[in-house]
């Protein structure tokens with residue numbers, strides 16, 4: 423059992439990121455039994471849920487002439503365009519049915535039409551907070567372990583923001599899976615290590 427000041431954050435284990443989903447991550451479902459077991463070791467368990475309105479600005483379908491995985495420039499910086507995924511209230515946005523959802527807290531993110539949100543802590547402008555840091559701090563939590571999907575997007579952004587917010591961060595890569603666009607997986611792991619995460 424980890425001490426009460428150490429939380430588990432489970433990122434985006436949703437149908438659309440698992441095999442057969444709209445933005446499937448290879449072996450995304452393979453990590454679920456291990457994550458469920460790991461929950462037993464934590465007093466504080468937080469799940470995140472990617473939660474986009476239809477027509478979200480991160481969807482390629484919202485940008486005529488663009489294709490999925492193109493890069494565009496948004497007001498807040500570069501943004502990958504994705505297939506439509508995790509649309510609020512759809513089955514794709516639901517947690518994978520095998521995932522334990524008896525968590526303390528569920529953070530939904532990416533619900534503002536004009537801005538994407540990979541991180542559990544901040545939207546992609548890196549300044550609009552989700553409120554998670556305040557939730558953790560007011561519970562006296564100063565360390566987090568991060569697992570889930572996808573290693574090179576929502577997991578690494580969450581880990582890097584957690585470090586920036588002063589939390590001690592562990593990322594268990596065996597309980598994560600990545601998308602890997604043009605080497606994004608290796609660079610995400612390097613980036614998390616460089617920032618001071620323990621990447622196990």
Ligand code: VGL
Nearest residue numbers: 434472504571572575576
């Ligand atoms: C994610 C791309 C778009 C993720 C979410 O969970 O890593 N990736 N939305």
Ligand code: ZN
Nearest residue numbers: 472507508532
């Ligand atoms: Zn998304």
